[in-house]
Amino acid sequence: MKEKLVDYTNNYKRTIFTWSLYDFANQPYPTIVITFVYSSFFTHDLAKGYANADSLWLFAISICAIIIALLSPLMGAIADRSGYRKTYLISCTWICILSSIFLYFPMQGQIFLALFLVVISNAAFEMGQVFCNSYLPDIAPKEKIGRISGYGWSLGYLGGLIALTVCLLVFYFPSNPVNPFTGNFLNKETFEHVRAMPIFIAIWFAVFSLPTFIFLKDRKIDRTKKVSIKKSYYELIKTFKEIKKYKNIVRFLIGRMLYNDAILTIFSFGGIYAREKFGWDIEMVLIFGIGLNIAAGIGAFVFGFLDDRLGAKRTIQISNYAIFIAVMIAVLASSENWFWVAGIIMGIASGPNQSASRSLMGRIIPKEKTNEFYGFYAFSGKATSFAGFLLLSIMILITGSQEIGMLVVSLLLIGGIYILSKVDDQAKQEI
Template identity: 45%
Template sequence: MTTNQRVYDRRAVAAWSLYDFANSAFTTLVVTFVYATFFTVGIAPNEIEGTSLWSLGVTLTGLVVALLSPYAGAIADRGGYRKRFLLLCTVVCILATAVLYFPVKGQVVFALTTFIVANIAFEMANVFYNAFLPDLAPQSLIGRISGYGWALGYVGGLLCLVVALFVFVNPETPPFGLSKATAAHIRATNLLVAAWFAVFSIPLFLWVRDPKKAPLPPGAGLLREANRQLVNTFHEVRRFRQVFRLLLARLIYNDGLVTIFAFGGIYAAGTFGFTTQEIIVFGIVLNVAAGLGAWAFGFLDDRFGGKTTILISLAGLTAASLLAVLTTSRTGLWAAGILIGLLAGPNQSASRSLLGRFVPPGLENEFYGFFAFSGKLTAFLGPFLLGRLTGLFESQRLGVSSVLLFFIVGGLLLLRVNEREGIAVAGRPTDVAPLAAEENSP
């Protein structure tokens, strides 16, 4: 083995990928298809007001995560707290998701506040989870490994949706004495998500290890080190200019994705009359498409690069979103939804892996903190604009049309990214040698 050759632990990679399988139940059922729709029609006074309120919740989440993520990432880098911070955020998200079972019709503040807490914890957990990728994946396989995680995540979301549909939503007599009159069978899907997330996240905490860090003073000393690291990164932004360009582009195009994820089910229900059961089936099909897309495009990512993969996905997402806005038939919405599913996973996976190629060793948490920052700083704009347009014109169709702007502008900004330069500046090793789990076990 050459001195520059990189080994990787397959068991750790599998455990890391399984966390995507675990946490995707939250985004699929709570954020996108089931609870978001239930909130607008089952808790809020009406669908229009419910859509505006839900957009407010997503907006507040984005602002908080944007402010916290770079600083929390810097603290984790300096103190070696990545895994502990990930565990804390995971536990908070799981507990808050379970609490979402309790709000009923009219309890808007209770429901929305609990969702915001769960969503903030979920997004912060992803900062530390994503930061493991450059340490676990060799450069030559980082696109595929990132894609495997996203694909497995969509499988997890799909399977959890199937369980929710056939165990809680569809039966004439819901299990465990759940009452349809109070929508307890719908609210109970939050308990399913909490249990799913808890069980399938365990392997990561058993088999993925924190990179070793030199001991640092706790408390104020660690905060000073984190502040110093953040200041140094800002001063060196010229050297990491490709990271800056990537994050600037993602700042925009990710707004479109956030908006689609948050309001896809709401749009299907409000404009096309989808029932809860139909929305779940819609979500199942989209998750199948997304899993296939994330898996297949991982190979494209490693072959042609992350930038090319993202640009292809943005072109397709723009076309699919335009179809969703213009169509008046359910068939057209189904076609648009499947295409969005096929391309949303590759967009997210390739964005994550492209940053992984650009991250200097030792700064993973901080850079993925900025990655979350870029995904959240203006993420309120998409939901905010959709909510305002929907309320102003009393039309969800006009509100959804706002995502086109984000995909087009984000793609134009991405054209300025020089992938070769970004990889060269990072200086990460590129060779790869697989390592059996037993050779690298604690």
């Protein structure tokens, strides 16, 4: 199928901004729901009285990871051949938005309804990331791909920071918080002020994703040929069979699979871990999240420039080592101050890790298979992430120690560092 990349020359700055704005729009979702607020609210309040609530949460995230692992390569292949990439992006966005709104309704004890909505919303969020990431090689010159990826992540962390701050000031600090959507008071005894936060981030997502949907153009593809799921599936199988021709890309994806699994698991468990270890309430978790997002935004922006100078691979490795050190500090932390040190290091390192990984992928993949390989990129990020969450869950169940669980998961990070060291970041493979 013939396809032509859109010429963005005349509207280059607007294109970069509107693409990056999607990160600004969607980042509050994982920040509020998955990492800091709703996760710790679930384990300590919504599931109060349930044994091993933290393991239940981890199991739900594992299910979501399996869904993404199964769907992302296939959806990427379909998008490559159909030309409806933005349509898929919009659909995933609105599924995430609607299911996030419904997170307001589960009350204390209704844990399985809450987990179901989390799985749906998180799966839709991650699928949207597949299609958003696939635009990067189209809109960015190779010599600027690192900094542009960094712009996106920086805006994303800025969005997360603003959302956390609004949640703290509007929903948590007031003794009688007012629902900004209805004007009624929010009942703190039923945790209504916490349950309203997903509604806020859903509205945020809907509003700030609009410029991306309006101004970001898609590839021009010959749509006279019919595109079927069956054909896309066979094309995907064909790519799997030919994958040995992309040894360097496969090596990178496997390495990323390991280090990203470790980072996702540890980062997503941060709010739960802080509440358990230091007895923090939602207020302290929100403040901690604000600090991490400031650090992550700075890290993503600064290292975006270093990515283009040092190379994406070296940037990733520096951040991986820093994250490993941060995990060791967090596990051994005897005071909240040391935990804050670990969190700031983790924040600074996580931003460039994600943006440099995305830019390295854009540098080494063939352009004609952009969506398909970004599908595999999402696959490598999710294919075994359920194992990371399950591993942490099992270790907590066996040992009763969250610290031991985190130490075991950090071994995945070491494996990723080793495999990434074998990747040639200068090779752009074609077949």
